[in-house]
Amino acid sequence: MDIIMETLILTSYQDEARVRNLIDELIASGKIDAFKNYTHERPEKAAKRAKRALEEEKLFAKEQKKKSKKQKDGVDTEGGLDSLAKSIQARHENALKSSENFLDKIAQKYCSKQKTTARKRPANKPATSKRKK
Template identity: 35%
Template structure:
């Protein structure tokens, strides 16, 4: 998984990412929310960086400016940010819940191991008592 994350970091500001952003810009006619959802490995935190990248492509003539991109309302940006923060909080809660459940599973496993050890030592104790107090066979003459 770390290899995938480092792989994703290497595409940051690379030609691959630039092509993906350009393709998404054309596909969604400059709708930044859809662009952020379409480009892999990008979060709302990358919005300003992508905006700068797109503006550079518009200035160089690679892309045409669209009304969706140029005159995007601040409310839409704020709504995207709040939604992303809400998703992050939900993901954090889910992670804690999963960790708590896995911790409970580990606890159950520890208890079961201890019970098995106790049963084994009880069996040994009973066997030693049986040997000690068992009737010894009488010797026949």
């Protein structure tokens, strides 16, 4: 019964009697087989299971109180969704800035200004004709 109660979703030890009745009906109708571990379960085992469940509930309630107290004090040690959203947004902004810087550097490197060339000046030679006579 331990494994059955642990694997059933959204059930607690308080639902054990209801679950046991359902299983007993299925065994009686022949839809499932009866196992010795189920049919001959010791009462001490059920008591241990109930005790464990109560301890778990107390621990959960204690953790909830701590958590609610931290939230009232404004201390968010677990981070929360707000801080997660802020950190994601900050990382996104940093990525945009770095990509803009990268593009600016690439543009500066490869798209340099056109070089101005000096005009050729005529040489200070006397004008002579190069025609042969």
